[in-house]
Amino acid sequence: MEELIKPLQDLVDRFRSLDGVGKKSALRMAFSVLDMSEEDAVSFAQSILDAKTKIGLCKCCQNISSEEICPICASSSRDHSLVCVVEDYQSVMALEKVREFNGVYHVLHGTISPMKGIGPDKLKIKELLERINEGGISEVIVATNPTVEGEATAMYISRLLKPLGVRVTRIANGLPVGADLEFADEVTLFRAIQGRHDI
């Protein structure tokens, strides 16, 4: 009886299919479910279904939202002429935490990656062009991650948007605050020197 009993194995397999969950964690989680009260298990199952059915994409910025227009896009106190283009919802959360950016977002849901077979048509780039064509946008900050795919996507978007007469900017590269030059990689250091400014 080395293998698990079927209902438990099924649940472990489900947990393992989640991002970043290994064999041992999945088993521990499955045991947590067994230790739950009947009610909690039912609520847990329901919350999975709710997340799938109640969450859609904001019609404007394509961010995940439980409403047709997300609270950021619906807010009148935000600058709707400034659009920050990001890869995913996690990036929106990270930027919102800073409490410095008062514009709106546009979520691409990924990056261009020929290796993974993700072309520009699979991202929400068409929707971004539509937003710009509707007018009222003066600057687009491309805040995709500074990875190979993120940079390529930023370049692609910048070439696409510049002919439309909109200002396209890219977030800065450089040393993170609190870092040590000794341990910085060469590309970051090179970018930090390139991006130097008067003090």
Added chain:
Amino acid sequence: MEELIKPLQDLVDRFRSLDGVGKKSALRMAFSVLDMSEEDAVSFAQSILDAKTKIGLCKCCQNISSEEICPICASSSRDHSLVCVVEDYQSVMALEKVREFNGVYHVLHGTISPMKGIGPDKLKIKELLERINEGGISEVIVATNPTVEGEATAMYISRLLKPLGVRVTRIANGLPVGADLEFADEVTLFRAIQGRHDI
């Protein structure tokens, strides 16, 4: 909009309630659910409910089981006179992996822990006594973990069973194979010396 949208927050909270899941992991898992197909999400929810409803305890050894009598207790090729008492299902799995133990198990579902308010009555000790009183058991190996609670539980069980004329043994303490004396803790080293044998 720093906080999450409600259906997502609900799901994150559910994941966080699982053993060993932190804030970031819970969020990553919740996003995995959003990325799932509708079908997969339904199956996931169903597998949680199935695990709760289809898994009960084996009437004999108290191990979790989807049948009334678990495959180990039902097996005729195993030695039913030798019972190994363990804390939980995970211990059963660990011992089964060794493929050396051919007896049967008895799962306590915890250890005696006055700190956590767990007395002997909350463990499956009564059921163990019943099994022994039914006869046919010659040896009970107490294989609770070598922790303070595990040792205390082992002592308690040993005192309870010895008057019944059954042989009670405890798994050995000592250095794990491949370990280095330099890094062994004193208690383990002391036990290893105490438990020395002729070669």
